[in-house]
Structure formats: C-alpha cells, structure tokens
Amino acid sequence: MATRRAQSPFRTLAWIAGAVVVSLLGGWAVLRAVRTTVDVTDAVEGPVVQAFYSTGTISPVREFPIRANIAGVLERVKADKGDRVRAGDELAVVFEPALQFAQEKAQAELDEKVARADAARSPVLMEFDRRLDAMTGMLEIAAREQARQTQALEAKAGSQADLDRAMDRVRLMTMDLEATRAQRAAKQLELARETQVARAAVNTAKWNLQQQTLRAPIDGVVLDRPTSQGTRVAVNDTVMRVADVTPANLVMRAAVDEEDVAKVNVDQLVRLTLYSFADEVFVGKVIKIYDQADAARRTFEVDVKLDQTNERLQPGMTGELAFIIAERAKTVVVPSQAVQNGAVWVIDADGALARRNVTIGLRSVERAEIIRGIAAGDRVVISPVGTLQQGSHVSTKFIDPLAATGMSKKEPPPEGQSFKGIR
Secondary structure (H helix, E strand, O other): OHHHHHHHHHHHHHHHHHHHHHHHHHHHHHHHHHOOEEEEEEOEEEEEEEEEEEEEEEEEOOEEEEEOOOOEEEEEEOOOOOOEEOOOOEEEEEEOHHHHHHHHHHHHHHHHHHHHHOOOOOHHHHHHHHHHHHHHHHHHHHHHHHHHHHHHHHOOOOOHHHHHHHHHHHHHHHHHHHHHHHHHHHHHHHHHHHHHHHHHHHHHHHHHHHOOEEEOOOOEEEOOOOOOOOOEEOOOOEEEEEEOOOHHHEEEEEEEEOOOHHHOOOOOEEEEEEOOEEEEEEEEEEEEEEEEEOOOOOEEEEEEEEOOOOOOOOOOOEEEEEEEEEEEEEEEEEEHHHEEOOEEEEEOOOOEEEEEEOEEEEEOOOEEEEEEOOOOOOEEEOOOOOOOOOOOEOEEEEOOHHHHOOOOOOOOOOOOOOOOOOO
16 A cells, blocks of 8 residues: 555656647647748759740741732732742733733834834835935036026036026025935934834833733742632732741741830840640840831831751741850859849748848849859749748748759750740
C-alpha cells in the first residue's frame, strides 16, 4: 500500500505534462491553420528577354491585281486559282470589237498617207512636178526671147522697150518657178507630218488592241478564282491576283500597335512562331516599317524577313511575333509577379515576411531581372502580399523556380545557336 501511494504523485505529474504537450501541439496546429499561406520560389540565375508582341500573317511582298485595261467582254480565261505562271504569260482576253475597227481604220489611213507622201507615186507631188516641168519650159522660151531682143538691140534692129518686156517676163517666170518649188517642198513636209501622225495613230490603235490581252507581270501564282468567262467588265475591274509565293520571298507582315511602333527599327531581331508549325521557332529581321496606320485597328504594318524558311510556308499562315528590345544570357531572375510595387518580398530565416527594395533590369512576360537587392537562392514571395505587414509569419507553398519563371519551357540559347522558344 505504501508503494502505490508513493507512485501516485508521479503519475499525476506525467498526466499533467502530457496534457501540456498536447495543448502546445494543438496551439501550434491552430496557429499554423490560421496563418496566411503564400506561394514562394527561389531567385535563380537564367536568361531574360525584353520584348513586345504582335500578331502577323505570312504574305507575299507584293500582290499584283490583274485589272481590265478596257471595257469589254471577258472572252478567254487561261489561268485558274493555284496555277503557276511566268512573266508575260497570257492570262485572259477582254474583247471589244470597236478596238479592232479603230486599228484597221488607222492602218488604212496610214497606207493612204504613205502613198501620198511617196515621191515616186504621190499624185499630189506629181501635180507639182508637172507644173514645174511646164514652167521650166516656159522659162526657157522667155530666156531665148530675151536673148533675141538683146541681139536685136545690139544690131540696131530692136528697141529697148522690147528688151525690157522680155527681161520682165524672165524674172516673173523665174519667181513663179521658185514659188512652185517652195510650195512642193512645203507640201512634202505636210505629207510627211500627216504620215507620222497616221503612224502614231496606228501604234496607239495597236497598243489599245494589245490591252485586250492581260498578261502576268511576274513569275508567280494565281491567288484567287478569276472572274468568269463571258462576264462584261469595266475599266480597272480586277479579274484575278498574282503574287510570288516562293517561301524564300515571303515575309511575315505584322500588325504592331501604335504604342509599340516607336520601338521598331529596321534590322531589329524578331522571333516568331506560326500556328501551323507550333514546335518550330523562326528568327527574322525587320526589313520595312510602313508609315500609314490602319485607321480602323490603329496598327502599323511591319514586314519581317525570315532568316530560314520552311518549304511548306504558305501565304495566309498566321502567328505571333516577339520584337526583341534587349536580352541577357545569364542574370538573377525572379517571376514577374514577384515584383510588387517596385519591391520584392522574401521569407527570412525566421519564416517572416521581409520587404526588399530592388533595382529591376529587363522584364519579360514571365520573369524580371534583378540587378541589386536579391541574390540567387533567396526565397521570394510570388503571391500578392495584400495587407500583410513586414515581419508577419506566414505559411509557405513552394513552387519550383524553373516552372515559376517559365524556364522549364524551351529557352533561347546563347547567341549563334538556334532559338527554341519565345519567352
């Protein structure tokens, strides 16, 4: 009985100690339960790219609309959608009978003008030649009469008045002969001018006739269904479109927002993905920035030439572009959401929140470069801090840093190697 009485106080103390421990553990569990839980990760070293983004469409550098040069009936269509054509190939004919008539009329008028201007068979010039022959004969008679009157006067057998009349006749006949020759020369010039005008009219009529035939301006492909044969078209009506769609000659035509266009420069590096080739990343450079904005969308067109192309690249394919502003191959980075109001919150050794003022460098969609204030390995908060204060103890949920910063995805390699992802 004495032994049992001696053990009783020890049992009581043991029960009390156990109750205290259970209470402490319960309190700790309750405290853990009421603490705010935040997502955390570690700052790591990795690449960062600062860029802005846009969408674009694979397009020919230029499309050539094949338009009707004249009004008429679309008589023949010799190319269809998807047909490959070469520069100068006949694509279609727009027929207008009046043009054929005009050409034949102009040719007939030219033949007449040529015949009238031909020195050997021109009836106009022949008339002048006959008159000149007659006047030359009359001038010779007048000259002989002048010679007889001169001899008669010298022989005292004639009068001075008869000689003067003979001399006047020679002068008048000479003047008429020279005037007729000048008239013939002037008429010849007029006939030559009329011939040139008629020849120009024929050339114009032939050119108008040739405009009936629509030809390919370049080597390329017909992009759409032509207007149906037999349709009456007006001047400048589009019959079809032709473009060079060789993959090496295509460009990515991007629609850049007006707030970003000032950041675009010729030869700027661009990385892009196409929805048709989801696992492939293309690299290119800006080759042209168009000055006029799209009035409805408020975007500017920018042409990007791809460094290497896929042979299956086709016009109309769409994708996304990253216009690179700056990039670092290796630097301290944190997830972009870790930067809150210009600072980064970390978890100190005691598990409490601590605010760090940082200097931020490049920023991308998923990560930010930290120049000063955070070192690789520091545990940073990526959840919104909200009303939590400095020194508050929180529960944490750890997120793998590669997943948090997007580096578990394919990354751009060092310069000189092929790019495998846009971040």
